[in-house]
Each structure stands twice: as C-alpha cells, then as structure tokens.
Amino acid sequence: MPGLAATLLETRIATLDSLREHLQWAVELEHATLPPYLCALYSLDPERNPEAVQVVGSVFAEEMLHLALAANLLNAVGGRPRLDTPRMLPGHPRTLPHGDRSLKLSLVPFGAEALEMFLRIEQPAPPSAPAEGDAYETIGQFYAAIEQRLRHLCDRLGEQAVFCGDPARQVSAAHFRRTAGRLIAVDGLASALAALEEIVEQGEGTARGEVWDGDQDVFHPERDEVAHYYRFQELKLGRRYRRGDTPESGPTGEKISMDLAGVLPMRRNPRPADPGSAIGAAQEEFNHTYCAILHLLELAFNGNPKLLAVATGTMYALKAQAQALMRMPDGEGATAGPTFEYVAPERRRWSVGDHQRIVVLRDGPYVVYGGVPLRRKRKIVSAENNALTWKTGEPLETEDTYALCRCGHSGSKPFCDGTHAVIGFDGTESTEMRPYKELQHVHDGVGISAQRVGELCIHAAFCLGRTRPIAAMLADTADSDVRSAIMGRIDHCPSGSYSYALERGGETIEPDLPPAISVLEEEDGLASALWVTGGVPVLRADGRPLETRNRMTLCRCGHSGNKPLCDGTHREIGFREESPGHEQRRP
Numbered sequence: 001m002p003g004l005a006a007t008l009l010e011t012r013i014a015t016l017d018s019l020r021e022h023l024q025w026a027v028e029l030e031h032a033t034l035p036p037y038l039c040a041l042y043s044l045d046p047e048r049n050p051e052a053v054q055v056v057g058s059v060f061a062e063e064m065l066h067l068a069l070a071a072n073l074l075n076a077v078g079g080r081p082r083l084d085t086p087r088m089l090p091g092h093p094r095t096l097p098h099g100d101r102s103l104k105l106s107l108v109p110f111g112a113e114a115l116e117m118f119l120r121i122e123q124p125a126p127p128s129a130p131a132e133g134d135a136y137e138t139i140g141q142f143y144a145a146i147e148q149r150l151r152h153l154c155d156r157l158g159e160q161a162v163f164c165g166d167p168a169r170q171v172s173a174a175h176f177r178r179t180a181g182r183l184i185a186v187d188g189l190a191s192a193l194a195a196l197e198e199i200v201e202q203g204e205g206t207a208r209g210e211v212w213d214g215d216q217d218v219f220h221p222e223r224d225e226v227a228h229y230y231r232f233q234e235l236k237l238g239r240r241y242r243r244g245d246t247p248e249s250g251p252t253g254e255k256i257s258m259d260l261a262g263v264l265p266m267r268r269n270p271r272p273a274d275p276g277s278a279i280g281a282a283q284e285e286f287n288h289t290y291c292a293i294l295h296l297l298e299l300a301f302n303g304n305p306k307l308l309a310v311a312t313g314t315m316y317a318l319k320a321q322a323q324a325l326m327r328m329p330d331g332e333g334a335t336a337g338p339t340f341e342y343v344a345p346e347r348r349r350w351s352v353g354d355h356q357r358i359v360v361l362r363d364g365p366y367v368v369y370g371g372v373p374l375r376r377k378r379k380i381v382s383a384e385n386n387a388l389t390w391k392t393g394e395p396l397e398t399e400d401t402y403a404l405c406r407c408g409h410s411g412s413k414p415f416c417d418g419t420h421a422v423i424g425f426d427g428t429e430s431t432e433m434r435p436y437k438e439l440q441h442v443h444d445g446v447g448i449s450a451q452r453v454g455e456l457c458i459h460a461a462f463c464l465g466r467t468r469p470i471a472a473m474l475a476d477t478a479d480s481d482v483r484s485a486i487m488g489r490i491d492h493c494p495s496g497s498y499s500y501a502l503e504r505g506g507e508t509i510e511p512d513l514p515p516a517i518s519v520l521e522e523e524d525g526l527a528s529a530l531w532v533t534g535g536v537p538v539l540r541a542d543g544r545p546l547e548t549r550n551r552m553t554l555c556r557c558g559h560s561g562n563k564p565l566c567d568g569t570h571r572e573i574g575f576r577e578e579s580p581g582h583e584q585r586r587p
Contacts, residue, residue, distance in 0.1 A: 012133045013149035016162065020079035022133055022146055027074060027081050028097040029139065030067040030199075031088055033121055035340045036105050036114070037063065039266065042322040043109035048262025052110060055231045059118075062202050062228070064312065065181045068171050069195045071301040073146075075169040076186035077162055081301040083294045084351075089342040092269045096121070100137050107337060109266040109326075115236050122203050122229040124247075140200050147196050154189050163188050171305040203228045211241050264326035266337035279328050279336045286321040289314065289362070291343040295351045296367075299401050306415060307367075310403040313418035314364055349543040354400070356515055358532065358554075360564045362541040363427040365403040365416035366554065368517065372536055374398050374414075377518040379460070385523050387462045389492060396519070404517070404530060408558035413577050414519045414530070429540055429563045435547055436496075442504060445477030448486060449504045456497040458529055458553050459568035460522065462489045463498055470498065494520060494531045495553040495566065510550040520553075527575045529553035529566035540564065 013019055037060040046053045071081040087097075093104040103121070108114050125140035133145035153162050163186070170185040181202055184195045202213045213227040226234065226241050234240050234251050235258065242253035273279035296311035321338070328336040345352045350359040356370030368374075376393035396414070403416040407425035410417045420427070433439070433455060440451040450470060463470045470486055477483040490498045491511040499508050515534030522528045531553055532538065538546040538554070546552070546564075553566040557575040560567045569575075 013145065016077065016153060016157070019146070019149055019153060019162075020074060020077055022149075023070060023074035023077065023079055024082060025098050026070040026142070026146065027067065027083065028087065029099070029142070030063055030070050031083065032094070032096050032105060033063050034060065034067075035089075035092070035107060035338075036117060036121075038318065038322065039107045039337060040110040040114045040118075042319055043264045043266050043326055045259075045262035045264075048259040049110070051256045052235055052258055055235055056110065059122075059228050059231060062181055065183055066199045066202070067297075068183055068301075068308065069186075069199055072170050072184065072186045073192055073195055075301065076165045076188075076192060078164045081298065083298040083301070084291070084345070085294075086342040086344075088294060089290075089340050092340065096139075098134050098136070099139075099142070100135060106269050107266075107340065108268050109337075110263050111260060113268075115232055118232045119229060119236070122227070122232065124203075124227075124229055139203060143196050143200050147193060150189065150192055150196075159189050163192070166303075169301070169303055169305070171300060171308050201227065211245060211247060264323070265334050266326045267330050267334040270325075270330070270337035270339050272339050272341065273336065279325065279330065282321065282325050282328065283336070283339050283341075286318065286325065286338045287341045287343050288348060289317050289321060290338075290340060291348065292351070292361070293318075295345070295348075304399045304401050306399065307401065307403060309418035310361075310365055310367070310416050313416070313421035314361060316421035316424075317363055350539045356536050358517075358536060358538045360406070360427070360429065360539065360541045361403075363425055364420050365406045366530070366564070367401065367403050368398075369401050371398070371400040373514070373516045374402070374404075375516065375518055376521065377531065378521045379523060379528075381523045386464070387460060387492070390494075390518075390520075392518070405556060406554075406558060406564070408556060408575060413527075414556065425558060427541070427558075427563060430561070430565075432540075432544065433547070433562075433565075436499075436549065440499075443471060443474055444504055445474035445483065445486070447480075447502060448474070448477050448483050449501045449506065450474060450486065450490070451499045451501065451508065453497055455562065455567075456495045456552070456565065457568060458495045458497070458566045459571055460492075460494055460520075460528070462492040494518075494529065494551060496549055496551040513550055519556075522571075525576060526571065527557070527577050528570055530556050538564070 013022055037056060041053065041056040041060055044053050074081050093106045095101050096103060096105065106117065123138050125138040129138065129141050131144035131148050132141040136142040167187055171183065172185045173183045181198055184191055184198060186192050186195050211226050211230045212224050230241055234256055237251055238256050239251040240253035240256060241251040245252055272283060275284065293311050293314050296307050296314060300308040300311055325336045325338055330336040354370055356372050359367045361367060374396040376396065377390045378393065380388045380391050382388055404414050405416045406427055407420035407423065409419045409423055411419065436453055439453045439455060443450045470489060473482055473486055477486065487500060490500050501508050513533035515536050518531040520528035520531050531551065533551050535548055535550055537548050540546065554564050555566045557570040557573060559569045559573055561569065
C-alpha cells in the first residue's frame with residue numbers, strides 16, 4: 001500500500017507545473033477554512049464567551065498567516081496565486097479543495113457542530129499516515145506530499161531551477177500584523193521547508209503526538225501555545241492544556257467556561273434572500289466586501305505586498321456586516337447570516353481593469369490603480385505666511401496598485417498600513433455633491449469671469465493673496481497685471497474651488513496638470529490634503545464616481561465633514577505626518 005501511494009504521488013507531482021498546481025490547491029485549502037471560522041467567531045458575544053472568541057480568533061488569524069505562507073511558496077517556484085476567482089467560493093456545504101470528500105464544511109454558529117467540524121479540519125495525521133497529494137485525509141498529509149516532491153524536484157532539477165520566482169513577490173512580517181507564528185519569505189528549499197513546518201505545526205503540534213505548536217500564546221505570553229486541534233479540544237472539554245499534558249491525557253489545567261446562550265442563532269448554511277429585502281441587501285453588501293478582500297489579497301500576493309495590510313484591515317468591516325445579518329430574524333427562531341457568494345468583478349465596477357483610478361474603500365483607505373504617479377508638494381509662503389506657489393518634490397516609490405491612508409493614523413503615511421481597522425475609523429462619505437456648474441457662484445471682472453464653489457475650499461489661501469482677496473481684485477481687472485495675478489492665484493488653488501473663464505458662460509480655463517497625486521504640505525510642516533490632478537477618476541465606496549475634474553483634493557486627516565473630499569479641517573486640528581500611538585487588535 002505505501003508503494004502504491006508513492007507511485008500515485010510520483011505521477012501527480014512529477015513536474016514543476018504540477019507542483020505549482022498543488023500549491024495553488026494549498027492557497028485554496030487555507031482560504032476554505034476562513035468562512036466557517038468567521039461565522040463561528042462573529043456569532044459569539046465576546047463579553048459572555050471571551051475564551052471562545054480568543055481561540056477562534058487566534059486560529060483564524062493563523063489561517064490567514066498560512067494562506068500567506070502558501071502564496072509565498074507558490075510565488076517562490078514561479079507560480080501565480082489566484083484568489084479572486086469563483087473557485088474560492090463554490091457554495092456551502094463544501095469540501096476542502098481536492099480533499100477527503102467525506103469532510104463537509106458548513107457555515108454554522110459556534111457550538112457543538114462547529115467544534116466537531118473544526119476538529120476534523122485540524123485533525124493530526126496518524127504517525128504512519130502516508131503523504132497524500134490528492135484526496136488527503138488530513139492537511140498534514142497533503143503538506144507532507146508537497147514536502148516530499150519539493151525535495152525530489154530539487155534533487156532532480158536543482159534548487160535554483162525549482163525556486164525560480166521573483167523574490168519581490170514575497171510577503172513578509174513587515175506586511176502582516178502580528179500573530180503568534182512566523183511569516184517566512186521563501187527563497188530556497190530551507191525556507192520552503194520552514195514555511196511548511198510552520199503551517200503544519202500550528203495546526204497539529206510540533207511533532208505527531210505533541211500538543212504544543214512551538215510558539216507563545218499571543219493572548220497569554222506566559223503560556224506556551226497549543227496547536228489548533230488542541231485549542232478546539234480545550235473548548236470541547238472545557239479545560240486548558242498545561243505542561244505535562246498529552247493528547248492521551250487530555251487537558252488537565254484550568255477550566256474554560258462557555259455560555260451557549262451568548263451565541264447568535266444564525267441559520268445553518270444561510271441561503272440568499274430576496275435581493276429587494278433587508279436581508280438580501282445586507283448579504284449583498286457583505287459579499288461585495290468579502291470579494292474586495294479576495295481582490296486585494298490577490299494583488300498583494302502578485303507584486304503588491306503592501307496591500308496585505310489593507311486586505312487584512314478590510315476584514316474588520318466584515319464583523320459589523322456579519323453581526324448585523326446575524327441579528328436579523330429569519331424565521332423559526334433563527335437569524336440570517338452571510339452567504340459568502342462570489343461577486344463577479346464587472347458587478348463590482350471598481351476592481352475591473354488596470355486603468356488609472358482611485359477607489360475609496362468603505363471605512364478604509366484610497367486604493368490607487370494604474371500606476372498613478374505619487375509625489376510630494378510643499379507650499380511656498382512669504383515671510384508673512386502668505387501663499388505664493390507649490391514646490392514639487394521627488395516622486396515617491398509605489399507599485400502599480402497602492403493604498404493611501406484616509407484615517408490619518410497610519411504609521412507609514414502617506415501609505416495605508418491597516419491602522420484604520422485597529423482604531424475603528426468611520427469613513428462615512430457625505431451625500432453626493434451636485435455638479436460644479438450647478439454650485440458655482442460667478443463674479444465677473446474685465447476679461448475674466450471667476451467661478452467659485454465654497455464647498456470645495458480647503459483653505460489653502462491662494463485666493464487671499466498678500467494684499468487683498470480675489471473678490472476685491474476683480475473690480476480692477478481692466479489692469480491686465482491684476483487680471484494675470486488673479487489667473488495665477490486660481491491656477492494654484494489645489495481643490496479647484498476657484499476656476500475662471502474669459503467671459504461669463506465661457507469655457508473654463510484650467511492649468512495643464514498631469515495625471516498624478518500630490519501629498520500636500522502647507523506652512524510650518526502642516527500636513528494637508530491629497531491633490532488629485534489630470535482628471536484621474538475617483539470612485540466612492542458604493543462604486544458611484546465623483547465628478548471627474550482636472551483637480552480635486554481628498555481628505556487624509558480622517559476628520560473632513562465632506563469625505564472623501566477635504567474641507568480644510570486638517571488646519572483646525574493641526575494635522576501632521578507624525579503617527580499617533582495606537583494599539584493592535586485582532587479582527
């Protein structure tokens with residue numbers, strides 16, 4: 001029988017391409033565990049079931065780590081991780097990708113059924129279990145097959161030929177919020193084996209027959225951490241493991257209490273409700289958010305590693321959406337729940353194509369597509385602090401897709417580092433503004449017609465000048481020098497609050513500005529808005545576009561009353577680039 005297993009393994013993972021295929025299965029396998037864990041986690045009242053929340057939350061965070069490790073392994077051998085695909089969300093109940101078909105994954109609230117499912121997912125492989133590259137009984141056997149064939153292919157082809165991927169596509173601990181495990185960048189056989197070991201040990205223990213996973217408990221640093229399987233055993237049996245305990249002895253430590261009355265009664269494997277109903281609309285919103293996460297993860301694992309923090313931060317939005325669903329009565333004493341359905345990219349609008357655009361994520365950052373250049377601009381002022389002009393600095397290094405902080409608290413401004421999720425940033429956008437032409441107030445002079453929309457003003461003060469404001473200067477525009485001065489000041493207005501034509505109703509004359517985003521700094525080091533120029537489109541979180549204009553300014557302090565547009569509040573609060581202190585917490 002072992003000989004047959006080895007022969008099947010040889011034929012199934014005999015080439016580099018088949019290894020890449022199996023590592024894509026690993027990506028899909030790690031993702032498949034996330035929806036069941038999320039449903040159980042979000043069904044729990046954290047005040048009544050703190051231990052269960054800690055256990056399920058820690059396992060979920062480590063499964064995210066395993067997903068990143070699987071992507072690193074696939075990238076290291078020249079593959080391309082795929083997550084934004086219908087294959088990720090085939091509907092529940094479902095099986096683990098290419099796994100034992102007797103194991104069914106369902107979406108259920110926390111309880112006995114959920115615990116039995118989780119124990120089956122994380123079940124350690126028996127000591128004599130063969131490596132299995134397909135129809136695997138345990139996840140450990142699947143990864144054992146990958147380890148065997150990695151070693152074999154390195155022996156046959158050479159390590160350099162096997163690990164032919166671009167090192168820049170590796171995600172590292174710098175891109176991922178802390179868990180108890182290690183996010184290993186894979187660059188050869190040794191690091192690949194370490195990554196595989198990290199995945200298996202966190203699930204099954206440091207060795208077959210061991211309870212511990214080799215890390216410290218992230219919630220209780222004074223304790224050693226037990227592997228996933230044994231964490232769920234602790235919840236099932238109502239006690240913690242302590243040193244000296246074994247799988248045979250079971251946990252003999254302190255008691256764990258659970259209050260099953262403190263669990264939201266979500267219907268098992270919720271079905272899609274009528275799209276016109278409140279439940280249907282909430283399920284749709286959840287699915288859009290979840291598919292946005294898959295989209296961001298795929299980008300992160302395919303050359304944009306900084307987006308990993310954005311993707312994991314976006315997961316915080318899921319909690320409120322899922323719990324809102326789990327509080328909606330669905331008949332017969334049950335409540336509704338998320339359906340985890342795939343939303344095609346064309347229905348999302350904003351995630352389709354590589355054209356230049358800026359997308360506002362709900363309660364999250366600005367995601368910039370299409371390699372829009374990013375630079376800094378500093379306001380030049382007179383000795384009296386009167387605005388004179390803008391000085392352009394060096395370009396900032398970015399990937400083709402990058403994320404800019406909108407909450408004002410990132411530790412790596414102007415880029416997003418996921419802090420918006422930690423602080424519970426409320427990025428609710430204002431009601432959609434009417435078009436510029438409908439809002440503008442027109443003031444005529446000689447040879448010039450000045451147009452102003454006060455709602456767009458960010459108080460950059462170019463309209464005030466060194467002596468008198470534009471409104472007062474219009475009376476003297478028979479003098480071409482005065483007229484020219486007005487035109488120059490309006491051209492420096494970053495928000496386009498002011499614009500001008502040569503006559504009332506004439507064509508608006510705009511400065512020739514390139515498609516770009518400028519991070520503005522005003523006098524005395526005051527941090528200002530993001531200045532978007534050259535007609536780069538901006539899409540709201542609901543997918544509706546803002547009016548596309550040659551110049552506009554976006555809030556980056558997090559306090560504008562006109563989000564996503566800047567309204568000058570950064571001046572009132574003295575916003576600067578220094579990062580406020582913040583603490584980290586799990587989704």
